[in-house]
Amino acid sequence: MRKSTVFFLCVILLWSCSEEEPIAPTPKPPADKLTYTIDYFKAVALGVEFGxxxxxxxxxxxxxxxFVGGxxxxxxxxxxxAxxxxxxxxxxxxxAISITQDSLESNCYVFFGSSTSFVKVYPASASNIQSNWGLFYYFWNAQNDVYKSVVFVDxxxxxxxxERKHLLREELTQSLGLARDSELYPESIFQSAWTTTNEYAEIDRDLIRLLYHPTVKSGLTANQVDPILRQAWKDFHPN
Structure with missing residues (x-):
């Protein structure tokens, strides 16, 4: 049996992203909501932030x-x-997502605590941890299906x-496969500048709905996913 290649991703929130850093104004969207939502989906969901x-x-x-640790x-x-x-x-x-008390049956480890403590538990984070308050790693198989993740909140x-709630929401959501930050939409949980957003913007909810629609599969390119997203959109925006 062919052994699957394992990849990992680390998404970082930098100390240099502070509350004082200016956020670009929300750009004027294209004529229709569907078009700018699909554009944002492609910016956030296709590929990884680094690598x-x-x-x-x-x-x-x-x-x-x-499983929660720390x-x-x-x-x-x-x-x-929530x-x-x-x-x-x-x-x-x-x-579906659930929270378990049994670490052996878990496939997502959420750690709350200090950077020093997290490195002891997850040594692979050592090169990134000093300048980051929150990060995640996720792993996918040869079919590009995610099967494991690690989330850290300092x-x-x-x-x-x-701030802690914001990091938890952003890192956990990105570990679902919405892995890239964006300068667009200051209200979005995927905003690359530092914010303390503690709720999903409407466009964030649409991105989650689209990625986890039954017709959207792993491994789709921008051209392949575009018509699928347009059709899936009709299920939760029928008019």
């Missing part, structure tokens, strides 16, 4: 089971539950719960 991985769709094709503060536990509930409503391809260098 040479091909610009194609990647998504989970199995349930995500989250310093599991009650407020972040509750936020994680985010999971939101995501489960937006996906329609039988993908609860020591962050200054308040709003």
């Amino acid at each position: 040479n991985a091909s610009a194609i769709t990647r998504k989970w094709n199995m349930p995500m089971k989250i 310093e599991a503060q009650a407020v972040l536990q509750q936020e994680l539950i 985010i999971v509930d939101e995501l489960n409503v937006l996906t329609t391809d039988n993908f 609860t020591h260098r962050t200054r308040n719960d709003a």
